[in-house]
Amino acid sequence: MKLKSAFAAALLAATMMSGAAAAKTFVYCSEGSPEGFDPGLYTAGTTFDAAAHTVYNRLLEFKPGTTETIPGLAEDYQISEDGLEYTFKLRPGVKFHTTEYFTPTRDLNADDVVYSFERQWKSDNPWNKYVAGANWEYFNGMGLPDLLESVEKVDDLTVRIKLKRPEAPFLASLAMPFASIMSKEYLDKLEADGQMNLLNQQPVGTGPFQFVAYQQDAVIRYKANENYHNGKQKIDDLVFAITPDASVRYQKLKAGECHLMPYPNSADVEEIKADPNLKVQEQEGLNVAYLAYNTKVAPFDDVRVRKALNHAINKEAIVEAVFQGQATPAKNPIPPTMWSYNDAIEDDAYDLDQAKKLLEEAGVGNFDMKIWAMPVSRPYMLNARRAAEIMQADFQKIGVNVEIVSYEWAEYLERSKAEDRDGAVMLGWTGDNGDPDNFLHTLLGCEAVGGNNRAQWCNEEFNSLVMKAKEASEVDERTRLYEEAQVVFKREAPWATIDHSLSVVPMRKNVEGFVQSPLGDFAFEGVDLVE
Amino acid sequence: MLQFLFRRLAVLIPTFVGVSIIAFAFIRLLPGDPVQMMAGERVISPERHAELSQQLGFDRPIVVQYLDYLGGIVTGDFGNSIVTKRPVLSEFLALFPATLELSICAILLAVIIGVPLGIIAAVKRGSWFDQGVMGVALVGYSMPIFWWGLLLIIFFSGVLQLTPVSGRISLMYFFPPVTGFMLIDSLLSGQSGAFKSALSHLILPTVVLATIPLAVIARQTRSAMLEVLSEDYVRTARAKGLPPRRVIGLHALRNALIPVVTTIGLQIGVLMAGAILTETIFSWPGIGKWMVDSVFRRDYTVVQGGLLLIAIIIMVVNLLVDVLYGLINPRIRY
Numbered sequence: 018m019k020l021k022s023a024f025a026a027a028l029l030a031a032t033m034m035s036g037a038a039a040a041k042t043f044v045y046c047s048e049g050s051p052e053g054f055d056p057g058l059y060t061a062g063t064t065f066d067a068a069a070h071t072v073y074n075r076l077l078e079f080k081p082g083t084t085e086t087i088p089g090l091a092e093d094y095q096i097s098e099d100g101l102e103y104t105f106k107l108r109p110g111v112k113f114h115t116t117e118y119f120t121p122t123r124d125l126n127a128d129d130v131v132y133s134f135e136r137q138w139k140s141d142n143p144w145n146k147y148v149a150g151a152n153w154e155y156f157n158g159m160g161l162p163d164l165l166e167s168v169e170k171v172d173d174l175t176v177r178i179k180l181k182r183p184e185a186p187f188l189a190s191l192a193m194p195f196a197s198i199m200s201k202e203y204l205d206k207l208e209a210d211g212q213m214n215l216l217n218q219q220p221v222g223t224g225p226f227q228f229v230a231y232q233q234d235a236v237i238r239y240k241a242n243e244n245y246h247n248g249k250q251k252i253d254d255l256v257f258a259i260t261p262d263a264s265v266r267y268q269k270l271k272a273g274e275c276h277l278m279p280y281p282n283s284a285d286v287e288e289i290k291a292d293p294n295l296k297v298q299e300q301e302g303l304n305v306a307y308l309a310y311n312t313k314v315a316p317f318d319d320v321r322v323r324k325a326l327n328h329a330i331n332k333e334a335i336v337e338a339v340f341q342g343q344a345t346p347a348k349n350p351i352p353p354t355m356w357s358y359n360d361a362i363e364d365d366a367y368d369l370d371q372a373k374k375l376l377e378e379a380g381v382g383n384f385d386m387k388i389w390a391m392p393v394s395r396p397y398m399l400n401a402r403r404a405a406e407i408m409q410a411d412f413q414k415i416g417v418n419v420e421i422v423s424y425e426w427a428e429y430l431e432r433s434k435a436e437d438r439d440g441a442v443m444l445g446w447t448g449d450n451g452d453p454d455n456f457l458h459t460l461l462g463c464e465a466v467g468g469n470n471r472a473q474w475c476n477e478e479f480n481s482l483v484m485k486a487k488e489a490s491e492v493d494e495r496t497r498l499y500e501e502a503q504v505v506f507k508r509e510a511p512w513a514t515i516d517h518s519l520s521v522v523p524m525r526k527n528v529e530g531f532v533q534s535p536l537g538d539f540a541f542e543g544v545d546l547v548e
Numbered sequence: 549m550l551q552f553l554f555r556r557l558a559v560l561i562p563t564f565v566g567v568s569i570i571a572f573a574f575i576r577l578l579p580g581d582p583v584q585m586m587a588g589e590r591v592i593s594p595e596r597h598a599e600l601s602q603q604l605g606f607d608r609p610i611v612v613q614y615l616d617y618l619g620g621i622v623t624g625d626f627g628n629s630i631v632t633k634r635p636v637l638s639e640f641l642a643l644f645p646a647t648l649e650l651s652i653c654a655i656l657l658a659v660i661i662g663v664p665l666g667i668i669a670a671v672k673r674g675s676w677f678d679q680g681v682m683g684v685a686l687v688g689y690s691m692p693i694f695w696w697g698l699l700l701i702i703f704f705s706g707v708l709q710l711t712p713v714s715g716r717i718s719l720m721y722f723f724p725p726v727t728g729f730m731l732i733d734s735l736l737s738g739q740s741g742a743f744k745s746a747l748s749h750l751i752l753p754t755v756v757l758a759t760i761p762l763a764v765i766a767r768q769t770r771s772a773m774l775e776v777l778s779e780d781y782v783r784t785a786r787a788k789g790l791p792p793r794r795v796i797g798l799h800a801l802r803n804a805l806i807p808v809v810t811t812i813g814l815q816i817g818v819l820m821a822g823a824i825l826t827e828t829i830f831s832w833p834g835i836g837k838w839m840v841d842s843v844f845r846r847d848y849t850v851v852q853g854g855l856l857l858i859a860i861i862i863m864v865v866n867l868l869v870d871v872l873y874g875l876i877n878p879r880i881r882y
Contacts, residue, residue: 044719050841052631148633150603157596217633232725233642234833234841235716256719260831261841264698268706269713427584 041546042254043528045539046266046275050234050259053217056194057137060154062537067257069194070540071239072114073222074246076105076130076176077192081532081543084303084355084451086192090125090223091176100183100490101166105130107174112244113200114227118219121202125223127170132201134168137161144204147213155195159449183488185495189452197222225542226255235259251530251545270295270523276546277524277531279539283343283399289523298533301345301352302520304397305456306445307512308388308408309471311438316381323510325375326441327365329411330513335404343521347514349503351456354535355448356492357499362507372415383416387440389433392423396537397445397518404515405443433471442471443515451536453499458483461511472511479505556867563863564856568621571855572614575848604630617852626853631845636853640835645728646716647827647834651819653750654757659812662762666769666808670777671796681766688763693822697756697829704752711752714831718745753830757822761815768811772804779803805876813869817862 051067136144332346
């Protein structure tokens with residue numbers, strides 16, 4: 018067996034070398050090792066890039082460059098009047114990968130889809146605990162066990178999903194990596210062979226690239242799927258060269274050892290832009306950093322006080338000092354790349370006179386407050402203490418004395434949930450599925466008070482808009498509701514919205530067809546190298 | 549000799565238990581609940597928290613967890629990684645050859661250059677050569693590895709384009725690992741240019757990793773030589789007219805080597821620590837990088853298993869060094 022695979026690998030290497038002139042190999046200098054190759058088990062973007070976006074497809078996919086969902090393995094779907102039944106029509110003739118370790122005998126069908134959900138959902142499914150500590154983090158995290166009534170096969174190419182209550186964001190969840198569709202035939206084979214753990218090492222999917230080999234912590238190799246339902250890719254081989262240090266990634270890109278890299282050092286970006294062999298794409302990430310007042314504690318229960326402080330925050334200065342410009346000031350709680358972003362809203366301008374005036378109106382005079390600064394660097398806020406110091410200096414000018422506090426990260430997350438918390442908390446969020454519900458309801462809904470809702474803010478008007486939007490199934494209707502909710506948010510100011518960080522993707526000049534994902538994915542479907 | 553070996557091995561057991569307790573306790577003393585850490589900004593319900601803790605075994609008393617763990621180790625089971633779900637031992641064995649290959653090259657480079665430099669510096673004590681070498685050694689000894697590695701990459705790979713930036717071999721070569729040592733595997737693969745590529749990828753990381761040991765070895769050799777050169781028997785050897793080369797190379801060096809060998813042995817520990825940084829800069833898929841990743845991911849089982857396995861290696865190396873003494877200096881009897 019070992020000999021056979023060695024022979025096959027040698028053969029593959031030989032074909033790769035002999036065809037070196039013709040074969041197009043795209044090298045991506047990825048930032049870390051994947052945790053595994055079963056996207057259901059994990060939550061890290063690095064893992065999703067390596068497993069979900071290459072090897073697998075989902076019923077629905079995100080339209081490249083947006084957070085809208087488009088048909089994937091399901092070519093069409095219908096939603097019942099009451100919003101409880103989703104019927105998916107599968108694309109016929111979709112082939113699973115034929116690899117060294119598996120040869121499929123049939124095309125994708127409804128069994129594969131049903132099984133892909135059941136393995137994460139039903140504790141009696143043999144795959145539910147196939148590795149120690151299989152938590153199905155996202156399946157549970159997106160609340161699917163409470164939402165799903167049933168997932169059933171209607172016929173070979175039709176699947177019906179019933180929900181316990183109407184919930185429009187459900188469709189976006191189906192496009193998330195955890196909802197990748199596995200081959201039941203492959204899973205059955207692994208089970209029969211007593212080799213279930215191999216699923217996490219040798220994936221078989223329907224995606225644009227098929228898995229060839231992984232040398233731990235070094236290189237992942239894929240080749241284009243000849244039978245891909247959207248047509249074969251323009252590149253022949255895809256290689257992830259794992260390079261954890263950002264400066265080294267940049268050197269590799271400069272030296273032509275890779276074609277595209279994620280997460281450059283912000284200090285390097287200007288130099289990259291000036292390099293004639295390189296180019297960059299930039300986009301606001303699907304994130305927001307905020308300062309959440311505790312709206313249940315005086316004086317922050319007075320909207321005028323919150324508004325006053327918002328006027329005293331110099332977001333431009335923070336963006337410059339913390340991100341060297343690689344971020345944009347935020348005016349809304351959702352990022353501009355998300356649908357329903359309300360661009361008509363005007364931000365609270367940096368205006369200390371206005372701030373003083375509002376404090377006088379509220380009649381609070383000078384007071385002391387705490388600002389909590391995260392102890393860790395996050396994508397949406399690289400240096401919370403530095404940002405807090407900038408706010409501290411400005412607040413001082415309007416007679417507000419700030420003490421900056423911090424705790425160890427896990428402790429910080431836990432303590433900041435308390436409803437009687439003393440002080441305003443800096444925190445942020447990176448979206449999971451690109452649905453506005455994932456920001457507005459998750460972070461600001463009444464249900465989340467004492468949890469994700471760090472402002473402890475329960476506003477009936479806002480909450481009812483968001484709840485209505487959750488149940489409406491028409492996108493136009495939902496957009497209108499969310500836009501209105503953002504108006505209420507701005508008026509009531511439970512947070513000071515600070516920034517959306519920019520995600521910058523440097524690449525070689527000859528890379529074409531790479532579309533930056535607002536979700537922060539690095540997916541290479543459609544990428545090409547031109548001379 | 550046998551008795552000595554047994555005695556030393558017997559001492560290893562309590563040392564091993566001590567290290568295992570430290571490794572086990574240390575990662576648990578780091579602030580941060582691993583389950584909360586996994587969830588990040590996402591709020592996790594108390595029920596889910598309890599369920600996950602139970603699945604990962606963190607809900608049991610710490611003594612029970614430890615004894616369970618120790619029991620596993622005796623049978624060669626270091627547990628499964630919390631993240632990759634694969635056995636810690638097999639991940640370690642897959643990655644260790646990369647670290648070993650780099651470490652061997654680095655220690656060889658350090659010895660081959662460091663020992664002669666130390667000897668010459670001692671013989672020409674006080675000369676410009678001596679002062680120059682010792683000055684450079686001091687700089688090398690104080691060099692921050694991370695910065696030094698990056699500097700070399702930017703200069704040799706970026707500006708001069710003489711060496712590849714990172715990795716173990718060019719991506720165009722692809723063969724399954726046989727021994728895990730890239731130099732050997734590239735020869736076995738029979739692909740033309742593979743060995744050369746593997747060698748060129750080794751240069752910069754070897755230089756970076758060898759820098760500190762080289763400085764230490766050169767300084768140690770010099771001071772050991774100086775001590776020996778002032779001994780009576782060296783004067784006697786000179787007085788009876790032996791050529792200087794023989795006096796220094798045979799009579800003096802052999803006696804000066806004992807502390808040098810001890811130093812080289814101790815450098816193995818330094819190499820392991822250096823490997824963590826060197827591997828991270830050069831994307832070198834060895835155990836150093838693996839440990840760093842695991843600390844960030846709060847992968848308890850990997851961190852404690854990795855610490856233990858590294859400790860075992862260092863203990864074994866120290867034992868070998870002790871045995872070597874006898875070979876170098878026949879006066880040492882056990």
